[in-house]
Amino acid sequence: MDFHYTNSGRHAPHGLRSILSVANPALVASTLFRAIAATSGPVHIIYRWLCLVFFASDVSTGAIFEGPVEFPHPTGIVIGRGVRIGSCARVFRNLTFGSSRKGEYPLIGANVTFTTGASLPGTLPVGPGAMVGPICVVTVSSFGLVFFSPS
Numbered sequence: 094m095d096f097h098y099t100n101s102g103r104h105a106p107h108g109l110r111s112i113l114s115v116a117n118p119a120l121v122a123s124t125l126f127r128a129i130a131a132t133s134g135p136v137h138i139i140y141r142w143l144c145l146v147f148f149a150s151d152v153s154t155g156a157i158f159e160g161p162v163e164f165p166h167p168t169g170i171v172i173g174r175g176v177r178i179g180s181c182a183r184v185f186r187n188l189t190f191g192s193s194r195k196g197e198y199p200l201i202g203a204n205v206t207f208t209t210g211a212s213l214p215g216t217l218p219v220g221p222g223a224m225v226g227p228i229c230v231v232t233v234s235s236f237g238l239v240f241f242s243p244s
Contacts, residue, residue, distance in 0.1 A: 122148050122167030130156040130172075160203070179203035179221065188212065 160180025175198030
């Protein structure tokens with residue numbers, strides 16, 4: 094059963110709806126993001142180009158997805174090469190998971206939700222079950238709710 098349907102309490106589509114669900118941007122993006130992270134060379138370039146064109150998102154080779162990750166609105170997402178995203182995370186649009194000036198990347202725990210516009214630079218861990226609010230820049234380790242302005 095698909096992660097998206099398991100967590101929402103809805104049932105997976107059948108028949109024609111199941112065929113059309115393959116065209117769901119969240120599913121296409123999730124598959125494409127994983128393919129980009131796992132490949133290199135010419136195949137990586139093609140997948141990355143498709144990701145940039147269709148979703149305005151960029152995922153680097155070496156990003157690690159530890160389980161199902163949901164991208165409900167997969168636009169404007171940047172995931173660096175050393176980022177590790179835990180199982181059952183939800184990542185909304187316009188997010189940046191990048192490196193520190195030392196080239197170190199963040200660790201994101203299981204069941205974490207990042208809402209629109211959040212940013213996570215550097216090695217800061219975000220613990221299991223945390224929720225990062227809109228337009229937040231995470232500057233300290235978080236193991237709960239994060240709702241603060243970058244100003």
